[in-house]
Amino acid sequence: MITKEMLAQYIELNRRKKEIETQLDELKKVFNQYFDLSVGKNLKGDVTISDYKLQRQIRKTEKFEQEITVKRLEELNMMDLIQKKPDEIKIKSALNLGLINEKDLDGCVISNTSQAIYVKQIQAK
Known part of the structure; x- marks a missing residue:
């Protein structure tokens, strides 16, 4: 059975999901800018800060026009x-x-x- 509370919860969770995705996108942008400056554009890199390791991997795909x-x-x-x-x-x-x-x-x-x-x-x- 679907209730009003379930629908309200869904809307609230979806709103929070969008906020979290926006924050994650901003952090990814900062991380990519860091690696662009420290190792170069489109180059992989990693950094360890305290007990966290941040890595950027680069995937390249090629196809024929x-x-x-x-x-x-x-x-x-x-x-x-x-x-x-x-x-x-x-x-x-x-x-x-x-x-x-x-x-x-x-x-x-x-x-x-x-x-x-x-x-x-x-x-x-």
């Missing part, structure tokens, strides 16, 4: 590497086998980076 890559592979007469979109597994295999060079695909690869913040309490020695 579809239109440019298909056009380039057609120019290279590498039709086996094209499906309706670039076949990344076959392209990477062709690169590894030396059938095509990375220079042949200049401008085709899209790189993205993302930042992740982890805070954990560690045991004092």
